[in-house]
Amino acid sequence: MTALAEPAQHFAGSPDWTWYILFYFFCAGLSGGSYVIASLMRLRGDPADEPAARIGYHVSFLALLPCPVLLILDLGSPLRFWHMMWNTTPGDGGLNFFYWSPMSVGVWALLVFGVFATASFVHALVLDGRIRFPLVGLLDGGFGTVFAAVGALLGLFVAGYTGVLLAVSNQPVWSDTWALGGLFLVSGLSGSAALLLYLLRYRADAAASAGPLTVSERLYAVLELLLIVIFAITLMPAGTFGQAFGMPWALLWLVALAGLVPGIGGLLGSGLAVTPEGVTVPVQSVSAARSAAAAGLVLVGVLALRAAVIFSAQYP
Amino acid sequence: MTNHWRDIRHADLILINGANPAEAHPVGFRWMMRAKLERGAKMIHTDPRFTRTSAVSDHHVRIRTGTDVAFFGGLINYVLQNELYHKEYVDWATNAGHVVSADYAFTDGLFNGFNAQTSAYNTAAWAYETDGGFAKVDPANPRSVLNLMREHYKRYTPEMVERITGIPREQFLEVAKLVGETGRPDKVMTIVYAVGLTHHTTGVQLIRSAALLQLLLGNMGRPGGGMNAERGHANIQGNTDHAISWEILPGYLRIPAPGQKNLADYLAASATRKLRPNSVNFFGENYRKFMVSLLKAWYGDAATPANEFAFDYLPKPAANSSWISIFDQALRGKMEGLILSGMTATSIGPDSNQVLQALSNLKWLCVMDPFNTTSSEFWKAPGIDAASVQTEVFMLPATHWIEKDGSFTNSGRWVQWKEQVLPPEGEARHDHWLLAELFDRVKQLYAQQGGKFPDALKALTMPYRDARRPELDEIAQEINGKSLTTGKRLDTFAALLDDGTTTAGDWIYTGHYPETGNLAKRRAGIADPAKNDPTGMGFYPNWAWSWPLNRRVMYNRASADTQGRPWDPKRVGIAWDAAANKWVGDVPDYPATAAPGPTAPLPFIMTAEGTGRLFSNGVADGPFPEHYEPVESPVDNPLHPNVSTTPAAFRYDEKAGRGNRFGTAREFPYVATSYRLTEHEHYVTQNVEHLVQLQPEAFVEVPAELAREKGIVNGDHVRVSSKRGKLEVRAVVTSRLGALMIDGKKVYQIGIPIHWGFVGINTGQHWLANALTPFVGDASSRTPEFKSFLVNLEKI
Amino acid sequence: MAEITPGRAYGFFTDTSVCIGCKACEVACKQWNQLPGNEPVFGDGYDNTGTLDAQNWRHVAFIDNVPDQTAGPGAGKAWLMMSDVCKHCQQASCLEVCPTGAIIRTEFDSVYIQPDVCNGCRDCIAACPYDVIEMDKAKGVAQKCTLCYDRLQGNLEPACAKACPTDSIQFGPVDELRAAAQQRVSDLHDQGVTQARLYGQDDSVYGGLNAFFLLMDEPQAYRLPDADNAVLPSRNNAGGYLGMAGAAVLGVLASLFALRRRREPAVEPGAGDER
Numbered sequence A: 001m002t003a004l005a006e007p008a009q010h011f012a013g014s015p016d017w018t019w020y021i022l023f024y025f026f027c028a029g030l031s032g033g034s035y036v037i038a039s040l041m042r043l044r045g046d047p048a049d050e051p052a053a054r055i056g057y058h059v060s061f062l063a064l065l066p067c068p069v070l071l072i073l074d075l076g077s078p079l080r081f082w083h084m085m086w087n088t089t090p091g092d093g094g095l096n097f098f099y100w101s102p103m104s105v106g107v108w109a110l111l112v113f114g115v116f117a118t119a120s121f122v123h124a125l126v127l128d129g130r131i132r133f134p135l136v137g138l139l140d141g142g143f144g145t146v147f148a149a150v151g152a153l154l155g156l157f158v159a160g161y162t163g164v165l166l167a168v169s170n171q172p173v174w175s176d177t178w179a180l181g182g183l184f185l186v187s188g189l190s191g192s193a194a195l196l197l198y199l200l201r202y203r204a205d206a207a208a209s210a211g212p213l214t215v216s217e218r219l220y221a222v223l224e225l226l227l228i229v230i231f232a233i234t235l236m237p238a239g240t241f242g243q244a245f246g247m248p249w250a251l252l253w254l255v256a257l258a259g260l261v262p263g264i265g266g267l268l269g270s271g272l273a274v275t276p277e278g279v280t281v282p283v284q285s286v287s288a289a290r291s292a293a294a295a296g297l298v299l300v301g302v303l304a305l306r307a308a309v310i311f312s313a314q315y316p
Numbered sequence B: 001m002t003n004h005w006r007d008i009r010h011a012d013l014i015l016i017n018g019a020n021p022a023e024a025h026p027v028g029f030r031w032m033m034r035a036k037l038e039r040g041a042k043m044i045h046t047d048p049r050f051t052r053t054s055a056v057s058d059h060h061v062r063i064r065t066g067t068d069v070a071f072f073g074g075l076i077n078y079v080l081q082n083e084l085y086h087k088e089y090v091d092w093a094t095n096a097g098h099v100v101s102a103d104y105a106f107t108d109g110l111f112n113g114f115n116a117q118t119s120a121y122n123t124a125a126w127a128y129e130t131d132g133g134f135a136k137v138d139p140a141n142p143r144s145v146l147n148l149m150r151e152h153y154k155r156y157t158p159e160m161v162e163r164i165t166g167i168p169r170e171q172f173l174e175v176a177k178l179v180g181e182t183g184r185p186d187k188v189m190t191i192v193y194a195v196g197l198t199h200h201t202t203g204v205q206l207i208r209s210a211a212l213l214q215l216l217l218g219n220m221g222r223p224g225g226g227m228n229a230e231r232g233h234a235n236i237q238g239n240t241d242h243a244i245s246w247e248i249l250p251g252y253l254r255i256p257a258p259g260q261k262n263l264a265d266y267l268a269a270s271a272t273r274k275l276r277p278n279s280v281n282f283f284g285e286n287y288r289k290f291m292v293s294l295l296k297a298w299y300g301d302a303a304t305p306a307n308e309f310a311f312d313y314l315p316k317p318a319a320n321s322s323w324i325s326i327f328d329q330a331l332r333g334k335m336e337g338l339i340l341s342g343m344t345a346t347s348i349g350p351d352s353n354q355v356l357q358a359l360s361n362l363k364w365l366c367v368m369d370p371f372n373t374t375s376s377e378f379w380k381a382p383g384i385d386a387a388s389v390q391t392e393v394f395m396l397p398a399t400h401w402i403e404k405d406g407s408f409t410n411s412g413r414w415v416q417w418k419e420q421v422l423p424p425e426g427e428a429r430h431d432h433w434l435l436a437e438l439f440d441r442v443k444q445l446y447a448q449q450g451g452k453f454p455d456a457l458k459a460l461t462m463p464y465r466d467a468r469r470p471e472l473d474e475i476a477q478e479i480n481g482k483s484l485t486t487g488k489r490l491d492t493f494a495a496l497l498d499d500g501t502t503t504a505g506d507w508i509y510t511g512h513y514p515e516t517g518n519l520a521k522r523r524a525g526i527a528d529p530a531k532n533d534p535t536g537m538g539f540y541p542n543w544a545w546s547w548p549l550n551r552r553v554m555y556n557r558a559s560a561d562t563q564g565r566p567w568d569p570k571r572v573g574i575a576w577d578a579a580a581n582k583w584v585g586d587v588p589d590y591p592a593t594a595a596p597g598p599t600a601p602l603p604f605i606m607t608a609e610g611t612g613r614l615f616s617n618g619v620a621d622g623p624f625p626e627h628y629e630p631v632e633s634p635v636d637n638p639l640h641p642n643v644s645t646t647p648a649a650f651r652y653d654e655k656a657g658r659g660n661r662f663g664t665a666r667e668f669p670y671v672a673t674s675y676r677l678t679e680h681e682h683y684v685t686q687n688v689e690h691l692v693q694l695q696p697e698a699f700v701e702v703p704a705e706l707a708r709e710k711g712i713v714n715g716d717h718v719r720v721s722s723k724r725g726k727l728e729v730r731a732v733v734t735s736r737l738g739a740l741m742i743d744g745k746k747v748y749q750i751g752i753p754i755h756w757g758f759v760g761i762n763t764g765q766h767w768l769a770n771a772l773t774p775f776v777g778d779a780s781s782r783t784p785e786f787k788s789f790l791v792n793l794e795k796i
Numbered sequence C: 001m002a003e004i005t006p007g008r009a010y011g012f013f014t015d016t017s018v019c020i021g022c023k024a025c026e027v028a029c030k031q032w033n034q035l036p037g038n039e040p041v042f043g044d045g046y047d048n049t050g051t052l053d054a055q056n057w058r059h060v061a062f063i064d065n066v067p068d069q070t071a072g073p074g075a076g077k078a079w080l081m082m083s084d085v086c087k088h089c090q091q092a093s094c095l096e097v098c099p100t101g102a103i104i105r106t107e108f109d110s111v112y113i114q115p116d117v118c119n120g121c122r123d124c125i126a127a128c129p130y131d132v133i134e135m136d137k138a139k140g141v142a143q144k145c146t147l148c149y150d151r152l153q154g155n156l157e158p159a160c161a162k163a164c165p166t167d168s169i170q171f172g173p174v175d176e177l178r179a180a181a182q183q184r185v186s187d188l189h190d191q192g193v194t195q196a197r198l199y200g201q202d203d204s205v206y207g208g209l210n211a212f213f214l215l216m217d218e219p220q221a222y223r224l225p226d227a228d229n230a231v232l233p234s235r236n237n238a239g240g241y242l243g244m245a246g247a248a249v250l251g252v253l254a255s256l257f258a259l260r261r262r263r264e265p266a267v268e269p270g271a272g273d274e275r
């Protein structure tokens, strides 16, 4: 038995997962994250949060659209995307579901989540009276609650499983940690929160959610920082810390950390007031430019974090 | 090979000198690996470079190129000093006891009989004392061959070996111990060599020195022993048997010389005379039969007893016509035209810049080849001004051997018939058709226009169904020969006669195509060993046909003692079966029913002595091999600085008044040698995608130590230059080539793979290795010194 | 050789101690499988192939440890050559992750990528611990050694083994090969070649490799993970999902905490003006 100190031996070749995959991971994070936040607003939040929730469903749907496109374009044989679901082995055909293969599970999760995201999106439009579509009436009331809850669970999965997919390999860095799923999930949440927070200002009746969203964003930022630390620590025994955080990737990590500044900075700066009425934060009205910048910074951070993880492992 | 590939698996010790079988003969190499795997044989690889062969050898002995005589001389000395040689064998089967005539002398690097004017030896000066025409035999005599040998080689001490070769004393002694053990009857060593020994101005002596060692150790004629030359191209052995080299006729009959008026003169100069009462002297005794049968095969009815069987028709070259000599003649402007068939003159050198010059001196050049070669495109060579080249070049597209049937004779002398693999492409024609038609047309011109001495051409027989399109099968039958009395093909050369009633296109092949059919097509092999290999020794007598007479191991009489008992009962070559009153086992290299005994014929039936020769006048540069430095050498010969290099080598440029093109260690401090890589077959595979991928770019191998000195790292471009030319190619930096301490001086060796040129797929790789090599060859064979020369190395 | 029978496990015993680096295996593989090969590039002089990839399903690796001073024994110690190939692992990382079911275990117990099923997702490449697979850009599918599936079906031994002049590559039923390998390694040890060792002949790596090796140095020297490092991708499923679940719980808790019902408005007047 080799001592723990001995670095892991990695000889695997790189799958050359690059830009398509990076942006897929990014969009999946936002789509899943926004759905989760939207649903939680609806289920748990104040009626005043409903408009914000609807923004969330919009974002979730729109962010989801590019996902299949990116996944398909990344394939060597795009026309065979469907082989992910249907096994075409002669004489041994049938549905493909391999619970031990995150890619296989993920494809299904994405598909089902797609149904939820779309339905919730349409439902949101109907509630806003933009379109009429009788069927979605189902989603009012009790069933709607369950639906939102399940959708939220799927959202969490879609936002995070991409990290597990990387880990379930023999690549350096990726396969040396169990933290990637969680890391991608929370960074998806914080990215989504930041984006929604910015979008609030485009919908007058949603302003009320600024406070709670700010709080969420700040809490997610803390979580994300925590998971980055855990990720870094788990790499140490494997001896791949240097590969993940060395140059040039260190620069990307700086950007990723910069993405946490609005959240954590805000937290340290003004803190939050927990009163019997609830948690509030003094929300100064900031200029569109500044809030856009803040949101932008967080989103770029979310992207940089994924880039650092994806590329450092494949191109040391 | 005296033995054959499969036989190597019987060896206890495999000494590979001047060969790199893992890279140059990978398929044959399997038998050496089998010896290692199956009987734990030890393998020694003596090579300037640590090669893919060394990688699987038990010992790699790093030697300075061109110094193997010193290495073998050291081993001979070790074996004699320590009395490790096989006494019974040496006494009986070698000329050890023959008394050498009193005028034999060796002083300061020169043997007796040297003529400084012609810079050549009179080899007749190296003779035995005789009485009644027979050699005197007296082992005790101070001038007995063995005593002279002890004297000659006692200078080759381990210390001297180290000074000359760079092999550390300890390592030499380690190896000498292993080699010495094989003097025991129950041990056998095989010596495997190839052009690492031949490509030297001392090439023939390098090989002889190894042969001497094998005779002393009693390893000649025995399964698992012998001197085994791995031949070159798939059929280079066949080429040689059929007289590819200028000085012989088919079957190693000497080419007639000017002044020989008739067969008698010719035989007097060529055929050996018995030197011992009970020596068979088979070749000498039958020389006339073989020659007459050849003349009958060539000139048919025009060859009659009255006209000495048309002996006059044979050319009698006045001057040496070996490879270098041909291009020397062209350089001297003495040649009009040249036909190159299956030979890429420009690439194969030596001194390709001079060869290019020679080709530009020609009126016309005709290349017969399946591919464009650096010769058919020579005017495109870098640095040549095409406009200034007047030579008219004809390209005759020939079929590649893979597009013909016919036989290959492998290194083990097996004549193996092969079928055509691919149909010929485009306008390509078989070589034998091209040549036949060419000949036919010339013959007609003579018929129409007459001309000087047309008879020789007119008389030449073309006994084929279509004189312009002979079949290789017809030619094979012609080579085999027949009885003109019965009209039937013969099944042994023993049946050849000197009265003009038999023919033989090549006497050693007589019997390979008897009336029963083409034996080269036989394939009774490992499918059924029990049946096809009755002796269990791997002779497979019904697999193809092996010359002479389907004999698998030459000199095999020496594999058994005087009583006919095999030296090693576990490895029987032949044995005397008293009951059956004949020799059993392999086809005996001996009268089949000659019983052992004091008066029995001596074992080596081809030589005049009836024994193996430790002392011989068969070579041009000395009766005993002596170490001489390569013509370009980093040091003076420690044995005799005044006669440092061989005095007998022919220096073409000097003799032609062109001035020598040799460099000195001052300008060119590094030793270089050239060689092959597994991935390519000379230059032809530059046309094969998959192989070009394996070895895409020309490179040289540079010792890591030297590279550090020069700041060269792997893949850098370097300039390697000799007095004659340069290469600018990549450097492969490796410790597989290392420094040697030669006579107190640190000497680096640089490795030059040969395979690139300015034609083929990667035409960017236009450098010719032979731009570097010297225009000089061996004293006897004139084989160029491709393997030892001086260069300089610069980073660029 | 005996009949090649479906249902029996076949593979290679590659004995690197007798490999002479001639690359006949590389070429034979390309010829049989009609692989055009990559553009010619200079690698390090002897190894210009570089790695196993879509065009090279055999790759002969050269490891030069020859000392500067005169080398003495070669005996496969100083310049190592090894013909690398897909190991046809009993527990195959590639097969484990493949989402399309393109990678199957054949009736000869070999691991085979069905080119017409594969869609080029490249998950198997991320998974294979031996850097065996590469995607063929032209074909758009992952490629590697097939153990000459087509030849085996036609009762022919694989092209590479057939071409190997020194029998460094031995093909046969895995159980027989294992016996031969044990014999060979003990012979070598008897001859004092103590650094000879087997890799993958038992279940210590990936439950056993059907294409296993006799090595003359540590596995790492040949870019082979040792027994402790021979691990499957699926090992990270549990940890990965648990970590994710943990983060999900924390994330949701954080949201619930932030989204409690409250009395509003918390926004100071005038905030809207800017719009």
Ligand SMILES: Nc1nc2c(c(=O)[nH]1)N[C@H]1C(S)=C(S)[C@@H](COP(=O)(O)OP(=O)(O)OC[C@H]3O[C@@H](n4cnc5c(=O)[nH]c(N)nc54)[C@H](O)[C@@H]3O)O[C@H]1N2
Binding pocket: B017, B018, B019, B020, B021, B023, B024, B025, B046, B047, B048, B049, B051, B063, B064, B065, B066, B067, B068, B193, B194, B195, B196, B197, B230, B231, B232, B233, B673, B674, B675, B676, B677, B678, B679, B680, B681, B682, B787, B788
């Ligand atoms: N792959 C491949 N195989 C071939 C050929 C080919 O072109 N490619 N060509 C064929 C032909 S035509 C021939 S003739 C044979 C030649 O077969 P080999 O003679 O084996 O080939 P070389 O590589 O020329 O030389 C063999 C070795 O001699 C070493 N050497 C050089 N000088 C000396 C010396 O002075 N002493 C000793 N002991 N060793 C020395 C070189 O380092 C080299 O490793 O190969 C045949 N086989």
Ligand SMILES: Nc1nc2c(c(=O)[nH]1)N[C@H]1C(S)=C(S)[C@@H](COP(=O)(O)OP(=O)(O)OC[C@H]3O[C@@H](n4cnc5c(=O)[nH]c(N)nc54)[C@H](O)[C@@H]3O)O[C@H]1N2
Binding pocket: B195, B199, B232, B233, B341, B342, B343, B344, B345, B347, B348, B349, B368, B369, B370, B371, B373, B398, B399, B400, B401, B402, B431, B674, B675, B676, B681, B682, B683, B684, B754, B769, B770, B773, B786
């Ligand atoms: N520096 C250096 N120089 C060397 C050597 C060395 O070791 N070092 N080695 C020397 C040795 S040993 C040799 S043998 C020579 C090799 O010299 P070559 O024999 O000239 O080398 P190849 O490239 O084999 O050339 C053979 C040619 O024959 C053609 N060919 C093939 N089949 C046929 C056929 O059936 N008919 C005809 N007409 N052509 C055919 C091929 O296309 C090729 O062009 O090189 C010599 N030169």
Ligand code: SF4
Binding pocket: B024, B025, B026, B027, B028, B234
């Ligand atoms: S290419 Fe032909 S001649 Fe050369 S090693 Fe292979 S089989 Fe022998």
Ligand code: SF4
Binding pocket: C085, C086, C087, C088, C089, C092, C093, C094, C095, C111, C127, C128, C129, C130, C131, C132, C133, C144
């Ligand atoms: S070596 Fe790699 S490609 Fe081959 S079976 Fe094992 S995991 Fe799959």
Ligand code: SF4
Binding pocket: C097, C098, C099, C100, C101, C102, C103, C113, C117, C118, C119, C120, C121, C122, C123, C124, C125, C141, C142
């Ligand atoms: S690339 Fe093909 S073989 Fe590899 S995992 Fe994806 S689908 Fe399976």
Ligand code: SF4
Binding pocket: C028, C029, C030, C032, C033, C057, C058, C085, C144, C145, C146, C147, C148, C149, C158, C159, C160, C161
């Ligand atoms: S088994 Fe077939 S496919 Fe695999 S390496 Fe050998 S030749 Fe290539």
Ligand code: SF4
Binding pocket: C018, C019, C020, C021, C022, C023, C024, C025, C026, C060, C083, C163, C164, C165, C166, C167, C168, C169
């Ligand atoms: S063919 Fe055999 S000897 Fe040649 S490189 Fe491949 S494995 Fe080694």
Ligand SMILES: [Mo]
Binding pocket: B195, B231, B232, B233, B236
């Ligand atoms: Mo040759």
